[in-house]
Amino acid sequence: MYATVEDVEKRCGCSLSLDEIDWCRSLLEDAAVIVDTYGRNASDDAKKVVSCNMVVRMIRNNTDQDVPIGASQGTISALGYSQTWSLGSGSAGELYLTKLDKKILGCGNRIAFSGPFVED
Template sequence: MWGCVMYATVADLEARWRTLTSDEQARAGVLLEDAAVRLDALCAPSVPPTSQELASRLIVSCEMVKRAMVTGSSGSGGLGVTSVQQGAGPYQETVQFSNPTGDLYLTKADKALLGCGKQTAFTVSMAPDPAPVTLVWWPL
């Protein structure tokens, strides 16, 4: 990509989730690049990043990609499903996915791990700056 630093590899994702098919590996590689760009845009690391920041970004990158890939994947085992309704007659079933479009996003837990998105307090003085003080020395 454009000199982007990826925080996780496909092997990292597989170690934290499951073995991927070759098609899934190709998609995961692209999504991991996208996740790195989003992380840098939403929560910029320090320069140079600390080992804690890099470890956090690895975990969050994998979680973001897993959330994006789990929706609609065969054999997902119900992961990514928030609601299931079934009926007996006229044979109805409804499944609602938590991320139906497969978006990459940060959860509150991700933001907490990254240390971004926190509220900060500051003050802004509404009074004009006082006139500069000039010291005049009078000879004795």
Template sequence: MTAFATADDLEKRWHALTPTEKHKATTLLDDASDLIRTTCPDWQQARPSTLRRICCAVAKRAMLAGDDTAGVSQHTETAGSYSESYSYSNPAGDLYLTSAEKKSLGVGCQRAFSVDMMPEASP
């Protein structure tokens, strides 16, 4: 199956990618597309632009983690009287959908229906 977005789509939404980043982005966009297909049963009802946007956002989150933060959940540096602290939002570079993205794809949205329990009267 094809990905919902390309590395060029990700570049338009983020920044120019190096050849190494493009290769990684292509793999992550494929994985993000698979995540959407397996997590969201009604993904076919979403517009192509919505699928492209969400696919790029998922891949970007994973790429922002970088290789030097693997497994880091908090980082503090101190030099003399100065201190700097970081908390990484996705230290392992996991692929995930936010609740807003799931809602855009129809996951968790309420639906209503009715069932007629009365059979039609025969003449």
């Protein structure tokens, strides 16, 4: 793991419950796998920032906030009970990397990220 539960709490600006702490640790482990897949050669600081970003999005999407984190468009109606959200990248309920996360890891907006003549 590149980030700790305390790092996530600082970024969220809240204290997590005991159940949320266990969930957060599990998310941080999963985020580390995803981060390593995209940014194996990124710095530890970059991996920490991206891991925190991913987990904070997930935690905030599962709270009782009015607008999900990562929503690019939204619609709210009143008496017709309508509510629609469009998520920019990824979706609620999964860990995902944004374009910024990929840039931080050093793999965003490249035409060819790896090839037969590229050394890892």
